[in-house]
Amino acid sequence: MTQEQAKFIVIEGLEGAGKSSAIELVKAIITQHTKQAPVCTREPGGTPLAEKMRDLVKIADETDPLCDEAECLLFYAARAQLIANVIKPTLAKGTWVLGDRHNLSSLAYQGGGRGLMPLVKSISDITLKGFKPDLTLYLDIDPQLGLTRAANRGELDRIETQKIEFFERARATFLSFAAEDESIIVIDASQTIERVHAQIAHELSARLG
Numbered sequence: 001m002t003q004e005q006a007k008f009i010v011i012e013g014l015e016g017a018g019k020s021s022a023i024e025l026v027k028a029i030i031t032q033h034t035k036q037a038p039v040c041t042r043e044p045g046g047t048p049l050a051e052k053m054r055d056l057v058k059i060a061d062e063t064d065p066l067c068d069e070a071e072c073l074l075f076y077a078a079r080a081q082l083i084a085n086v087i088k089p090t091l092a093k094g095t096w097v098l099g100d101r102h103n104l105s106s107l108a109y110q111g112g113g114r115g116l117m118p119l120v121k122s123i124s125d126i127t128l129k130g131f132k133p134d135l136t137l138y139l140d141i142d143p144q145l146g147l148t149r150a151a152n153r154g155e156l157d158r159i160e161t162q163k164i165e166f167f168e169r170a171r172a173t174f175l176s177f178a179a180e181d182e183s184i185i186v187i188d189a190s191q192t193i194e195r196v197h198a199q200i201a202h203e204l205s206a207r208l209g
């Protein structure tokens with residue numbers, strides 16, 4: 001029997017969609033399925049250099065505001081670093097990778113939210129060269145509800161304090177990519193956590209067997 005090829009599974013969603021608890025669930029399901037814990041990544045971040053870039057995009061500096069194009073390039077620099085030094089080597093060893101966000105976030109936030117879709121698509125094509133997750137679970141939430149949940153957790157960062165229209169555009173972009181790509185599954189994250197988790201478990205078992 002040939003060994004199943006290691007997969008790259010990604011959880012996406014706006015702030016307050018419930019990514020963290022979904023990640024714990026998916027991690028447990030993958031561990032049970034493969035008999036080995038997946039390597040978990042987060043974006044931006046996941047390598048020492050990419051974590052520095054995470055701080056650059058998360059923390060506002062009023063004396064030198066980050067322009068939209070520089071923000072976009074930082075996300076891709078961090079992603080390229082993570083793919084080269086963590087994601088690809090891990091998959092090559094046969095270990096699954098579970099990602100907290102990936103390229104779909106840039107398409108949604110920078111492409112949709114910032115209105116930079118042509119730039120995002122060009123950089124995406126050039127840097128990723130077709131590399132993409134095997135499966136993405138997109139936790140869909142109304143931005144107002146998600147941001148209220150996120151605000152209840154603590155202080156909001158530079159991106160979380162954008163106007164609601166920014167998140168509405170990002171959400172519409174997440175949904176439009178999901179409608180075009182069978183590897184992106186939409187989960188209604190406004191349901192109770194039990195129902196969200198039941199749906200995630202169902203979708204994964206249908207795909208993992």
Ligand code: TMP
Nearest residue numbers: 043044075101102105106109110159160
């Ligand atoms: P989070 O992973 O803790 O939610 O923080 C990441 C933030 O960065 C979140 O507000 C979404 C945003 N983001 C982008 O705007 N573009 C990207 O490509 C990624 C990965 C994240």
